[in-house]
Each structure stands twice: as structure tokens, then as C-alpha cells.
Amino acid sequence: MSAVVVLCCGAGGVGKTTVSAALALRWAAAGRRVMVVTIDPARRLADSLGLGDMSSTPVNVPLPSGGPGRLDALMLDATRSWDALVERLAPTPEVARRVMEHRYYRIARARLGGSHEYMAHDVVLQLWHGGRYDVVVVDTPPTSHASEFLRAPGRLGALLDEGLLRVLRMPSEAAGWPGLARVSEGLGQVLGLLAGHRTIEDISGFVGAFGQLSSRLLRRAQRAQRLLRGPATRALLVTTPTPAACDRALGFAEELREHGVAVGGLIINRTHPAPASATPPSLPQRGPLPAERWAAVCGAIEQAHARQRHAADEDQRVVDRVEQTAPSLTRFCVPLLPVAPCDLPSLSQLGPHLPQPEWLTVSPPTPPPPR
Amino acid sequence: MTMSTIDRRIILVLGKGGVGKTTVATALALGAVDQGLRVLVAETCGSTQIPALFGMRSQGYRSMKLRPGLHTMSITAHETLADYATGVLKIERLVRMLFESRFVAPLVDGVPGLHDVMQLGAVFEQSRRATHGMARWDRIVVDGPATGHGRTLLDSPRSMMEVTRSGPLYDGARQVHAVLSDRHTTGLVLVTLAEELAVRETLELWESLAQARAQVVACVLNQAIAEPPITATEWAQARDALLADADEPRREAVALAQAWLDQHARQQRAQRRLREALSVPIVALPRCPTSALGLDALEALADSLWEAPVA
Numbered sequence: 049m050s051a052v053v054v055l056c057c058g059a060g061g062v063g064k065t066t067v068s069a070a071l072a073l074r075w076a077a078a079g080r081r082v083m084v085v086t087i088d089p090a091r092r093l094a095d096s097l098g099l100g101d102m103s104s105t106p107v108n109v110p111l112p113s114g115g116p117g118r119l120d121a122l123m124l125d126a127t128r129s130w131d132a133l134v135e136r137l138a139p140t141p142e143v144a145r146r147v148m149e150h151r152y153y154r155i156a157r158a159r160l161g162g163s164h165e166y167m168a169h170d171v172v173l174q175l176w177h178g179g180r181y182d183v184v185v186v187d188t189p190p191t192s193h194a195s196e197f198l199r200a201p202g203r204l205g206a207l208l209d210e211g212l213l214r215v216l217r218m219p220s221e222a223a224g225w226p227g228l229a230r231v232s233e234g235l236g237q238v239l240g241l242l243a244g245h246r247t248i249e250d251i252s253g254f255v256g257a258f259g260q261l262s263s264r265l266l267r268r269a270q271r272a273q274r275l276l277r278g279p280a281t282r283a284l285l286v287t288t289p290t291p292a293a294c295d296r297a298l299g300f301a302e303e304l305r306e307h308g309v310a311v312g313g314l315i316i317n318r319t320h321p322a323p324a325s326a327t328p329p330s331l332p333q334r335g336p337l338p339a340e341r342w343a344a345v346c347g348a349i350e351q352a353h354a355r356q357r358h359a360a361d362e363d364q365r366v367v368d369r370v371e372q373t374a375p376s377l378t379r380f381c382v383p384l385l386p387v388a389p390c391d392l393p394s395l396s397q398l399g400p401h402l403p404q405p406e407w408l409t410v411s412p413p414t415p416p417p418p419r
Numbered sequence: 420m421t422m423s424t425i426d427r428r429i430i431l432v433l434g435k436g437g438v439g440k441t442t443v444a445t446a447l448a449l450g451a452v453d454q455g456l457r458v459l460v461a462e463t464c465g466s467t468q469i470p471a472l473f474g475m476r477s478q479g480y481r482s483m484k485l486r487p488g489l490h491t492m493s494i495t496a497h498e499t500l501a502d503y504a505t506g507v508l509k510i511e512r513l514v515r516m517l518f519e520s521r522f523v524a525p526l527v528d529g530v531p532g533l534h535d536v537m538q539l540g541a542v543f544e545q546s547r548r549a550t551h552g553m554a555r556w557d558r559i560v561v562d563g564p565a566t567g568h569g570r571t572l573l574d575s576p577r578s579m580m581e582v583t584r585s586g587p588l589y590d591g592a593r594q595v596h597a598v599l600s601d602r603h604t605t606g607l608v609l610v611t612l613a614e615e616l617a618v619r620e621t622l623e624l625w626e627s628l629a630q631a632r633a634q635v636v637a638c639v640l641n642q643a644i645a646e647p648p649i650t651a652t653e654w655a656q657a658r659d660a661l662l663a664d665a666d667e668p669r670r671e672a673v674a675l676a677q678a679w680l681d682q683h684a685r686q687q688r689a690q691r692r693l694r695e696a697l698s699v700p701i702v703a704l705p706r707c708p709t710s711a712l713g714l715d716a717l718e719a720l721a722d723s724l725w726e727a728p729v730a
Contacts, residue, residue: 059436059437060435060436060437061435061436061437061438062436062437152582190436241507241587242503242504242507242587242588243583243586243587243588244583244585244586244587244588244589245586246583246584246585246586247582247583247584247585247586247588247589250582288437292468292471323668323671323672323675324667324668324671325667325668325671325672327668328672329666329668329669329671329672329673330666330668330669331661331669332660332661335657335660335661336656336657336660337653337656337657341649341653342657344648344649344653345649345653345654345657345661347648348647348648348649348654348676348679349661349672349673349675349676350672351648351676351679352672352675352676352678352679353671353672353675353676355675355679356675386678386681386682387681387685388614388615388616390615390616
């Protein structure tokens with residue numbers, strides 16, 4: 049059976065990486081074979097899983113609970129993954145060498161727009177087919193638009209597509225653009241004017257070398273797109289409990305649906321749990337401190353209680369508001385822990401508040417494919 | 420010295436997602452407006468959060484007035500590049516055709532570092548803008564990209580120079596680099612939280628900045644919690660007496676107070692670590708009591724940021 053792919057999406061700083069790790073841990077503890085993939089360059093996932101240095105090969109995380117489940121973690125290193133990909137896709141070692149020695153490749157490797165996303169898609173595709181996992185959790189990189197993660201590989205593929213190379217060399221043959229080709233001296237000339245002829249020549253050279261890989265690369269990107277838009281994939285939006293952050297997350301959900309990705313729920317992270325007792329506690333009149341200092345101690349306790357209540361009320365209002373605006377979206381409220389979770393025991397405290405394993409078996413409706 | 424003495428014309432606000440860059444950038448801008456400056460606060464990567472703070476709808480790339488003396492815009496690489504292309508080619512129709520073609524968009528997105536350098540290029544362009552021989556903006560505050568790759572952003576003009584080696588893009592990148600790496604013109608403000616992870620990331624960012632460290636004017640420790648009215652020693656003395664024969668509500672409240680003290684202690688440690696590692700003023704910005712950040716709260720933040728001693 050193929051795996052379920054779970055995309056954790058959200059703005060930067062909402063706790064996507066922590067939530068991804070906690071989800072993977074929860075499902076693995078329930079007996080699933082889970083892989084969690086992160087693209088975060090800050091190595092946060094490695095930290096939270098208690099792995100000192102996560103490499104770009106999968107690392108097994110020993111489950112504290114034991115049991116039949118399995119938890120593996122993988123952190124993508126764009127530089128190394130690119131080299132591996134070029135080696136795999138190049139028709140001959142000679143082509144691989146030519147690509148990797150190109151000045152542009154070395155400059156571009158780590159910075160090439162969409163390369164992280166492309167690698168993530170490629171890895172997910174591999175893992176999904178491999179049959180070794182029941183669930184693949186993907187911690188997506190922070191972006192200002194949810195669709196960025198989906199679109200980036202396609203764009204990259206298009207850049208490397210031979211079509212572009214043809215335009216740069218023989219603009220008059222550019223399909224679908226005969227008008228401009230005739231009017232101007234050619235797109236290559238125009239681009240040369242904009243970016244410098246030497247730059248365009250350099251790019252042509254690079255694209256030329258890469259061109260021999262690009263059709264396979266593009267095909268893989270398209271297959272990954274189909275996977276992410278298919279019934280095997282569902283997205284979880286992660287947000288913090290502020291009105292602005294929730295609005296953003298709901299916007300993300302809409303964007304994902306427009307791109308054909310099924311949305312399986314909204315995780316409202318770091319909500320303040322309401323104190324069990326709504327009224328201030330009764331405190332002793334006197335204690336082992338001078339009266340004035342004892343009063344300060346009691347004041348601090350009352351203040352801490354009142355503040356927690358206030359924060360919990362505020363969060364609840366935000367949650368209610370989400371419920372009104374998006375009643376069909378399943379919500380999961382994850383409490384704020386006193387200390388940000390940084391190891392397996394603290395991550396597993398989040399487990400009961402997250403989507404349970406049964407959630408994986410129910411497919412959310414797949415939106416129609418984008419036009 | 421206070422933040423109000425910062426006199427750089429361009430201020431780039433950097434930090435990881437979620438630390439409150441947008442809030443700090445807006446508060447810095449409001450503070451400058453109060454000094455009588457004409458201010459532009461610019462968002463990057465097409466982000467459009469700021470107008471909503473003022474109850475307005477974003478107009479995207481077009482700069483819009485938020486209040487007297489304060490404008491905002493949302494920078495995107497595509498629109499900047501289209502601007503640039505119009506400037507070079509002088510034919511708007513041709514530019515439109517170029518940018519709408521299915522061949523050029525991937526080129527724009529795919530060329531390494533082009534996005535970053537274009538966004539900085541937009542900042543540079545705004546800094547040159549003038550009416551009647553007078554600079555349009557006295558100060559430009561830039562809310563850095565959410566991806567937190569501050570270093571990549573700052574390096575992008577140089578990368579572009581390295582990639583192009585000559586030609587108009589090279590010349591443009593060189594100009595942008597000259598202005599944004601000039602410590603008298605461009606200042607950096609790092610934003611962080613008093614949390615282990617956030618502090619570690621800020622220290623990493625500081626390390627990676629290399630020569631650009633000289634441009635950092637301050638580090639804002641955002642969402643700082645209030646100091647408890649009691650000392651740790653007093654609390655240690657009081658705890659046992661409080662918990663003796665305590666009912667459940669009291670136990671819970673005592674635990675909440677304990678959490679407050681612990682969190683404040685961690686915050687102090689974080690602040691100390693930053694102070695030791697960073698040779699710039701650390702400004703603590705108090706946590707806003709409400710999650711829905713309104714204009715009043717923002718102005719209060721601006722005041723406390725502006726008047727905060729940064730010694």
C-alpha cells in the first residue's frame with residue numbers, strides 16, 4: 049500500500065516544524081511507519097527529535113514507547129541533494145560532470161529558486177513509492193504564499209526546459225510567439241539588453257548543459273504534482289491563535305484548495321489552556337515572609353492566574369471566530385507548553401491534541417484540479 | 420541613547436518568521452513619523468500585513484498612505500523587475516509582453532538570487548526617489564523576508580555581480596550593494612524572542628553577517644514578559660507554605676506563578692547571552708497583553724521601542 053502524504057503548511061514561526069515532529073511521533077507511537085521530512089535550514093527538527101546532527105540520509109528515531117511503529121527523519125540539504133539528483137538523472141557521468149562543473153551550477157545550487165521545494169517533491173515521490181512508510185509528513189518551508197511550495201518545482205522545470213534554451217538561441221522559432229520574434233531582433237537580444245549579453249550567453253550555456261537532464265526532471269516534477277493533488281495527500285494548516293495569523297492560515301487553505309490540494313484541518317498551535325478554576329485561589333493570610341512581601345507573593349499568584357484566564361479567553365474568542373468563518377474545517381487546538389518542546393517526551397505531550405491515527409484513514413474531499 | 424537617535428536612512432528589519440518583524444518595523448516607522456520624518460515602511464516577498472494594522476486594504480506594490488507622513492508598499496521581485504525593464508527598454512507594451520510570456524517568468528524565478536537583489540533594488544529605487552529635488556522619504560523601514568534568510572538577502576547584490584560579471588544587471592547590483600552595505604546609510608535591526616531556539620538563531624544570524632555586523636544598530640528582544648514583583652529567593656521561601664494543605668485551585672495558581680518566574684528567568688538568561696555575544700544595544704519590547712494587535716497597542720509599542728534606553 050502507498051503512503052499517506054501529510055503537508056504541514058503555514059507562515060513562518062507558527063511551529064510547523066514542532067507540529068510535524070509531534071504528528072510523526074504520535075502516529076509512529078500508534079504503530080504506523082512514519083517518515084518526517086524537513087527542509088528547514090535551521091535544523092530545528094533535528095533538535096526537537098533529539099538528533100544532534102541530522103544528515104541528508106534518513107535517520108531512525110528510537111520510539112520511547114517501543115511498539116511496532118517506526119519513526120524516521122530526513123533533513124534535506126539542498127546542496128548535497130542536487131548533486132545526487134544530477135548524478136541520478138544525467139544520461140552519462142560525463143554529462144553529470146559538465147553540469148556540476150559549470151560556474152552557474154555552483155553558484156545556483158544552494159540558492160536556485162525552488163530547489164528546496166523541488167528536492168522535497170522528489171523525495172516525497174520516492175518515499176511514497178517505496179512502500180516502506182505508511183505516512184510521510186512534510187514540513188514545508190515558510191513562504192508568504194501557500195502555493196509557492198507547489199509551484200516552485202514546476203517553475204524550475206520550466207526554466208530548465210529545453211524550450212527556454214531554444215528561445216535564447218533561436219527566438220524566431222519560439223512557438224506561440226511569432227509576432228514579437230518578427231518585430232524585435234529576437235528575444236535573446238531583448239534579454240541581452242536587460243541582463244547583459246554575456247549573462248544571457250552564460251545562462252544559455254548552463255541551460256544547455258542542464259538540458260539533457262531537464263526532461264526527466266520535469267517529468268518527475270509533474271508526477272510529484274499529481275501526487276500532491278491526488279487523494280493520497282492532505283494538507284494541515286498550522287497557525288498561532290491570533291486573528292491575523294488565523295486569517296492568513298484560512299487564506300492558505302483556500303489557496304491550497306485552488307491548487308487542487310485537499311485540506312484536512314487547521315492546527316491552532318500554542319493556545320493557552322484555561323485554568324480549571326475560574327475564580328482566583330484562596331491564599332493564606334500570613335506566611336514565612338514579612339507581611340508586605342507575603343502580600344507581593346500572593347499578588348503575583350493572583351496576577352499569574354488572572355493573566356492565564358485572560359489569555360485563554362482571548363484564544364477562545366479567536367477559535368470561535370475561526371469556527372464561524374470556516375465551519376467545515378476540522379480544528380485542533382494544541383496547548384502552549386511552559387517550555388517550547390525540544391525532546392521526545394515533551395513532543396509526545398502534544399500528541400493527544402493532534403489529529404489521531406484515524407484521521408489518516410478518512411480522506412478529505414479532493415478539490416477539482418486547477419485549470 | 421535611545422532608539423530615536425538612530426539616524427540611518429534605510430533600516431532593514433531581520434529575523435526568523437514569527438518573531439514579530441512586521442510589528443517592530445511598523446513601530447519603528449511610527450516612531451520616526453512622530454519625529455516629523457516622512458517614512459516609508461515596506462514589506463517584502465509580496466507580504467501585505469501592514470495596511471490591515473491600520474484597518475486598510477493593501478494596494479500591493481503601489482505605495483499607499485497609512486496616515487500623514489507614513490506610507491507603505493509591498494515589494495515583489497516581479498513588479499520591481501518589470502519596473503526595471505520598463506526603465507531600460509522604455510516600451511511598456513514590450514515589457515508587458517515579455518513578462519506575460521511563458522518563457523520569461525520561469526527565467527525570473529529561476530535565476531539564482533534575482534528575487535532577493537530585485538527586492539533590495541526596489542528599496543534602493545525608493546531611497547533615490549525625489550520630488551522638487553528633495554528626497555521623497557526621510558526614512559525607509561524594510562520588513563525583511565519571512566524566510567529569515569537575512570544573510571542571503573544582504574549578499575544578493577554581490578552574488579548577482581558574481582553571476583553577471585558585466586552588463587546592466589551588474590551595474591545595477593553594484594549600485595544597490597554600495598548603498599545597502601554603507602553603514603552610514605543602511606542600518607540593520609535584528610528581532611528575536613527570549614526563547615532558546617530564537618536566541619540561538621539570532622546568534623547564528625549575527626555570526627553569518629560577517630562585515631555587515633557593523634551595520635547592526637540594535638537587537639530587539641520582542642514579546643518580553645513583565646518582571647514578577649517578587650524575587651526567586653522569596654518565592655523559594657514562600658512555596659512550601661503555599662502548597663501545605665493547598666486545594667486544587669490554589670495548586671494550579673501556584674504552578675502558574677511558578678511558570679511566570681521560570682519564564683522570566685529564562686528570558687534574563689537569553690538577554691544575557693545576547694548581550695555577551697552581540698556588540699549592539701539590546702532593546703526589550705514588552706509583550707502585548709492582547710493577541711489582536713490594534714493601532715493603540717502598536718502606538719504603545721512604538722513609544723516603548725522609541726524611548727527604550729539602548730545603552
